[in-house]
Amino acid sequence: MTEKEHSFNQMADSPRSNEDNFVNHSKPLRADAKQNREQILKAAQKIFAEKGLSIPISEIANQAGVGIGTIYRHFPTKEALFEAVNINYKQRLTSEAKSLMNHVDPGKAFFDLFSRVLDEGFTNRAWKDAFKRGTLISETANLGVLQDFQSAIANLLTRAQQAKAVREDIDVQDLNTLLFSLLLALEQQGDASDIDRFHRLVSIAIDGLRCKDAFNKSK
Template identity: 35%
Template sequence: MRADARKNYEHLLTVARKVFTEQGNDASLRDIARRAEVGLGTLYRHFPTREALLEALLRTSFGALAKRADELQASSDSADALITWLQEIIAFTHEHRGVIAPMVSAIEDHESALHASCVTLRSAGAALLARAQADGKARADLDGSELFDLIAALAWLREQPSHASRADRIFGVISGAILARRP
């Protein structure tokens, strides 16, 4: 990539990150281009779809969440590791308002720019779940896809202003349902 094109690319990402933080992931791409002081065509040359822009913005964060799951695999208590990672990924989705809907769509759409990153996250969570199941600390009848669905539901709940005050309590209920009953 030419130096000027690379500069535009990085500048667009910086501006998009600010706009998405302010307005959520449904922010206007036209507004992003305007605030970056580039034409809409320049934005689309670098990011042909909203998903491509989201993928570029979220790639590093998704990688960090997957790496965090790997780090938690080494922790002494598999149940605590799973719950900690669930809390962290739900907090991440809350910080990135509106990201959960594209993630849920992308997980099933092999053509989506976000698909590979979302599959990586689902696999990271599934590995933590499998470890907790092997230790007898998580229910055996749950799989990684269902765990991803629960993350999406909890993240959506936290995004709803009228339900946000109950989000922590509901997280506790759901995490209690994921974990196996201890004698």
């Protein structure tokens, strides 16, 4: 195994005390602390997007110009930091989805969102990894964001199906899995930057999703 990839696992199984190990951002917050928090989020956003969930937390600390301890003061786990960063992407895409819900052409609206999600993933590794983990959001607190996202997609899918633009035998879960699989597709094979190949794959998926109406070629 010559590969030099970073690890995915090994987050401690049961943190000994999550009590007040990190700031309970509910009331005050000292000036420098606030600034550091922002630096951490900015650094995390950048690095997670570039390298994905797998980079060591220490790199984010470096990039942010703070110590490891400081990160843990602000976020209880690496996971929590990851989510804090990713929730933005989700909200952005959700609002795009919502604005597409009233588009005159349900088919176009659907495929537009489909492409948007894929484009985001193509350039944003954090988004890919979030998809990869299944749980787009696990915090109970942010459950709403996930539900919004899912229901926006479901809505677009249903409308497109009713308009006979998308095959009717699939559900949101299928869609999710399909998106996921395409996002991961280019992770392998050396040049993950081959955008042409990526577009060809997306094109295959889109054609495959189209409603075949009546004229199905026999098997």
